[in-house]
Amino acid sequence: MPNISEFIGPKPDEENVKNLEQIIGLKPCSKCDIDVDEYFWDPVNYIMTWTCDNGHLTTVRINT
């Protein structure tokens, strides 16, 4: 019998990713010297995120 609670939990991340716009633009990693040439823009929460080749996630919230 499947565990139904698995499907009614918190929203999965994939659901949020669908709302993100992929934008071409150079962004510097906040933890190392690698530049990333594209980032994701969340128009709902005004958050930009990008991940460098080392797997560092940088998140910037835009104040409006």
Ligand SMILES: [Zn+2]
């Ligand atoms: Zn990095």
